[in-house]
Amino acid sequence: MKTGMDETISLVLFSGTDDKLMAAATLAAGGAAMGKPVHILLQYWALDAFRKDSTGADHGLAPEAGEKGRAAFETAARAGQASWSDTLRAAKELGEIDIQACSQSMKVLKFEQSDLDPLVDGVQGIAAFFINAGSGQIVFI
């Protein structure tokens, strides 16, 4: 049976709040568990969240979360919900997940690759990103 699982999924991470990064990590880990190659491009505030020694820090939540949302998110974390960085680390051991920093965002934020968490595999331009995405879906978060 054709399942479409041979198609690559590409995630563009722009937002650097913990809720959006968690949503992205969930998609990436699920894709990897299903055997899909997953490509992730980090831009701007998402890239900032991948700085070395900072993935476990509190990056806040999107404004729409509000106080109730924050309480729910914190309860889930206390109940043992894995963080987005731990979810991505587990997913990378499992399947084909390639995480690249957007070279333009690197320039704007004045980062070197050595400033980034080892989760990040390299620095990439947009042309390389589109070539790797092929005809698979691209999701912007």
Add this chain to the structure above:
Amino acid sequence: MGKSDIKTTVDARGLSCPLPIVKTAQAAKGLASGDLMEVIATDPGSVKDFEAWSRATGNELVEQVAGDGEFRFFLRIK
């Protein structure tokens, strides 16, 4: 299918999506073709997730049992 055939059990109780299938996929990597694996989960979403995971990976979902807030899945490794 006897209980004694189970090569490994993944305890995914208390874990929420996507960790049950991530842990299962991890465990499946260490098994050989034909091995039987049991997964215990409490996330209600796991029912549809394991059907989908089985279809996507070709590991056969031999049986599933629900009760007492737990879901048990028996999977035969491709």
